[in-house]
Amino acid sequence: MPKKRKGVSYAKYGYIFSIPFVLIFLIFSLYPIIYTVMVSFSDLRGFGTELNFLEKPFDNFISVLNNQTFTKALANTALIWMLNFIPQMLVALVLAAWFTNKRTKIKGQGIFKILFYMPNIITAASIAILFGALFGQDGPVDYLLKSIGAVPKDVPLRLLSNGWVSRGIVAFIQFWTWYGYTMLILISGINGLNPETFESADIDGASPRQTFFHVVLPNLRTVMIYTLVTSLIGGLQMFDVPRVFQNGQPDGATMTASLFIYNQAFGTAHIMNMAAAASLLMFILIAVLSVGIFFILRDRDAIRERKQEKARLKEWKKAGGEAR
Amino acid sequence: MTGFEKRESIPKSSNAGTITYKVVKYFICILLAVISIIPFYIMIMNGTRSSPEIRTNAIAFLPSIYIGRNLDVLTRGSFDPLVGLINSLIISSGATILSVYFSSLTAYGLVAYNWKLRQPFFSFIMAVMMIPAQVSAIGFYQFMYGLNMTNNYLPLIIPAIAAPGMVFFMRQYLMATLHLDIVNSARVDGSGEFHTFNRIVLPIMIPAIATQAIFSFVGNWNNLFLPMVLLTDKSKYTMPIMVTLLRGDFYRVEYGSVYIALTLTTLPLFLIYFLLSRYIIAGVALGGVKE
Structure with a gap:
């Protein structure tokens, strides 16, 4: 028990100050989650609040998993996420390495950072419409391709009715809006490293490239895992851009899992129970993946450290033995 | 080697x-x-x-x-930037004020007082930080529909009181800057706990509040999913919902109008960004060190 000073305990204020948070969390987060679980076991369709539970409780989950649109949407989500995340991480890493290199400073860093991060702050819905206009018929990209002679001038070029082009654009928008953010996170991660590690690498005569690959990168692991997990959680919920860009079209090529859930619940049919089951499946997927990534990468780290420790112990014993 | x-x-x-x-x-x-x-x-x-x-x-x-x-x-079409602007301003300001105030309060409760459930409560906040908002969307809509609260701004504002990520940030900030001596001497002077928080602690937290307020405001401003689920009445549309109307048939060949509409919707954000970019860039970097 903490000591009471002057006979007055202030501990109760800890509870009092936490009440608003807890209350609002219970009402607006926990209760809706429980409600979603209940809907996912019911036959709720259309407008209404009355819940009738299914005799076979997992029917909704089974039919979601057998739904071709859902599985395709899930595959699209994963594909678009990877198409955006891999280049995003690579570009962000290269830029972070350049921007933290103390020997060859890049001038105008401040302006570059501001410009690279800028797309992140702009409404995704507006960006989606903008890219629709840029790549649409009579749009700048259409115009550019025709004027450099890449495509014939008199044939209408319908870039947006091509599934792969549309997926590529959605992935590019995600990349374009997020690489600056990832770069800033990595830079702050590198700046947060112990300066002594750099100094010793410097004294050992390591080149900037060697320092980056052998000193910075291994130490940046936790920050990179954090970026990976948050990007994955965000990516699996991708909604704004695919919804506004082409509403999942053409031919379902940009349909994502979140868009599927939205269309089920708030499209014309209001199939609430299926939407609820799909969102719970997504939650389970997100939870399993994030916890999995975290533990796999963590464990590998721990195993490596243990091995190094053992090797060091051996060396030490050997050295000690010889000295005696 | x-x-x-x-x-x-x-x-x-x-x-x-x-x-x-x-x-x-x-x-x-x-x-x-x-x-x-x-x-x-x-x-x-x-x-x-x-x-x-x-x-x-x-x-x-x-x-x-x-x-x-x-x-x-x-403006001859259904797109009305002024309505979107006002609605988005109301929702974003309301949510931002509530979340910065109550997150600071919760963080102060976690830092300044020694209570039995302090550590478990903090672990709980860390755990719920990662829960994706869309998990609860269906239940949230049903709940609000039952209460006849769709087409109302309150369901988009009130939940901002519980912002786990922001509580985490504020707690880190308080732990680094708040000296409990100040709180103790205020007590000696007879200041009540709420008074101390409002008059002494909140001013200390202004840099953290400013950073978090920018991100909260922009995040709420740009939010599309939940407003689109709840607001079906056109006079209640926020700016991002308004933007989705630009895909309508009316604007199909009116390229110039679509571009000017996009310019109008993004203008407030460009203004905020170029005025505050230094703080925003620093704020993103701070978010990255949380582990």
Whole structure:
């Protein structure tokens, strides 16, 4: 028990100050989650609040998993996420390495950072419409391709009715809006490293490239895992851009899992129970993946450290033995 | 160490090589900067050009004279930037004020007092931080529908009181800056706990509050999913929902109007960004150190 000073305990204020948070969390987060679980076991369709539970409780989950649109949407989500995340991480890493290199400073860093991060702050819905206009018929990209002679001038070029082009654009928008953010996170991660590690690498005569690959990168692991997990959680919920860009079209090529859930619940049919089951499946997927990534990468780290420790112990014993 | 041979090679690296490397670096940085700017530049320029002009030549680096006509066509359709602006302002300001105030309060409760459930409560906040908002969306909609609260701003504002990520940030800030001596001397002076928080602790937290307020405001402003689920009445539409109307048939060939509409919707964010970019960039970096 903490000591009471002057006979007055202030501990109760800890509870009092936490009440608003807890209350609002219970009402607006926990209760809706429980409600979603209940809907996912019911036959709720259309407008209404009355819940009738299914005799076979997992029917909704089974039919979601057998739904071709859902599985395709899930595959699209994963594909678009990877198409955006891999280049995003690579570009962000290269830029972070350049921007933290103390020997060859890049001038105008401040302006570059501001410009690279800028797309992140702009409404995704507006960006989606903008890219629709840029790549649409009579749009700048259409115009550019025709004027450099890449495509014939008199044939209408319908870039947006091509599934792969549309997926590529959605992935590019995600990349374009997020690489600056990832770069800033990595830079702050590198700046947060112990300066002594750099100094010793410097004294050992390591080149900037060697320092980056052998000193910075291994130490940046936790920050990179954090970026990976948050990007994955965000990516699996991708909604704004695919919804506004082409509403999942053409031919379902940009349909994502979140868009599927939205269309089920708030499209014309209001199939609430299926939407609820799909969102719970997504939650389970997100939870399993994030916890999995975290533990796999963590464990590998721990195993490596243990091995190094053992090797060091051996060396030490050997050295000690010889000295005696 | 195996680095010995490699070490030898460093001083030998030719001057020409380093210069080429430098040129490549700057080239890529400038290229990325241009890619950041150009879509918005085309957007602003085309907003001033007529649709026939855009149809014959979609890229122009100089503005034209049709901004008034584009605006005129725009407002004849269903798109109403002023309504979107006001609605978004109400929701974003309300949610931001509530979340910064109550997150500071919760964080203060976690830092200043020694209570039994303090550590478990903090672990709980860390755990719920990662829960994706869309998990609860269906239940949330049903709950609000049952209460007849759709087309109401309150369900988009009140939940901001419980913002776990922000509580985490505020707690880190308080732990680094708050000296409990100040709180104790306020007690000696007879200040009540709420009074101490409002009059002494909140002013100390202003830098953290400002940073978090920017991100909260922009995040709420840009939010599309939940507002679109809850608000079906056109007079209640927020700016991002308004933007989705630009895909409607009315604007299909009115290119100039679409561009001017996009310019109008993004203008407030560009203003905020260029006024506060220094704080925003620093704030993003701070978010990254949370582990």
